[in-house]
Amino acid sequence: MESVNIHEAKTRLSQLVARAAEGEGFIIAKAGKPMARVMAIDSPALGQQKRLGFLVGQFSVPSDFDRMGQDEVADMFGG
Known part of the structure; x- marks a missing residue:
């Protein structure tokens, strides 16, 4: 989130409010x-924002995930 000093905020208020209305x-x-x-009125409250990890326990990553398809990738690059 951008930080703006008071003087700059007074100078650019309409720009900043427009950006806040778009969600920034x-x-x-x-x-x-x-x-x-300063944020848009319809933006979710800070405690209600979706965070990383909201799907914890709903799927698992295979242990060989970093090696999946390595032969095909090697073939594509002439290995």
Whole structure:
């Protein structure tokens, strides 16, 4: 998430709000210290955002995953 100082936020407010409305939030900082987070009204709450790992336990990766198809790949590259 981009951090913008207060002066720059005042100068570019309409641009920043348009970007936030498209889902790209930003942080307003004062002297480098984050003061406020700006995001679209319809964006999910921070605790409700989907995170990596939401499919834990629903499938497994084969132990030979990194070697699958290695002969075919080698043949394609003349090995």
